[in-house]
Amino acid sequence: MQAECNAKRKCCWEGNRGPAACVRVQLREIFSKVGVSMPCATFDRLYDVAAERSPEGLVSVDTFRGVLEQAQETAIDKYRDALGY
Numbered sequence: 819m820q821a822e823c824n825a826k827r828k829c830c831w832e833g834n835r836g837p838a839a840c841v842r843v844q845l846r847e848i849f850s851k852v853g854v855s856m857p858c859a860t861f862d863r864l865y866d867v868a869a870e871r872s873p874e875g876l877v878s879v880d881t882f883r884g885v886l887e888q889a890q891e892t893a894i895d896k897y898r899d900a901l902g903y
Contacts, residue, residue: 845882854886864889 842865849861856864868877868885 841877845877845879848879849882849886 842862845865846858846861864885865877865882868881869875871885872878872881
């Protein structure tokens with residue numbers, strides 16, 4: 819999985835992908851630096867959801883954080899339901 823992320827980073831910085839790819843890489847790095855780690859596939863799914871919620875498809879730190887928090891709340895609710903809380 820890390821190799822996949824590294825390949826995306828390399829591709830982005832070489833200019834082989836559009837600016838949105840670089841934003842995606844930068845957001846991943848920002849969240850990694852503050853201790854939020856997740857598989858690349860999970861990050862990509864959350865990023866895509868955040869892009870769908872934005873009028874122009876642009877994803878900011880705040881937009882991504884909102885989607886991440888909602889996903890975490892949903893996961894916690896499912897866990898509580900499974901435990902019978």
